[in-house]
Amino acid sequence: MEETWELVNSLAVKLDTHFDRSDELRWTVQALKLQEEAGEVAEAVIGALGANPRKGFSHDWDDVRKETCDVALSALVMLARMGGDPRRFFEEHLRSVAARDTKDSSTA
Template sequence: MDDETWETIGRLVKRLDEHGTASPETVRLLRILKIGEEAGEVAEAVHGAMGSNPRKGHSHTWDDVQKELCDVVLTAMVALRTITPDAQRVFRENLERVAARDAPR
């Protein structure tokens, strides 16, 4: 991810911090837990796109799934930035580690 993306995440974290009243420890925990909430919304959208719930039918589209997946990614980035000011480096290093693990030998 580029510098501009991480600058945007930093601004989002700053705005959230300015409006929060919880302790820093609670803020970290809640932002991490929010990832699970967003993942649940992905699951709900997939079920809706596939029409797998007879009571709700086709309540979502695959575009909805894409939007919810983006929410998961953004929420995880906010959580990562919340627990480390060096989130961009941490993310880059972990991405490189995963990519190297998958590289042909």
């Protein structure tokens, strides 16, 4: 997992060196990139289902997996670009969500 965060942080630094703007503008652009990637997941799902009659079966489920990885990576890079300790923030949030979901399911 350490290597993953090293790669995420290096991608964030690389992007920041190519886009010399205010923090808020860099974060906004990264949020737009995240949305773009989410759209590509939707496109791949439509293609895997053959739901677009003009394009037919243009994708498969491995394409959906790859696009989903792009969404996850874009989100982690955005978190890294926002500063602080992105790994700590993500792991604390993940534990919080897991605890909440465990609590919610035990009352059902």
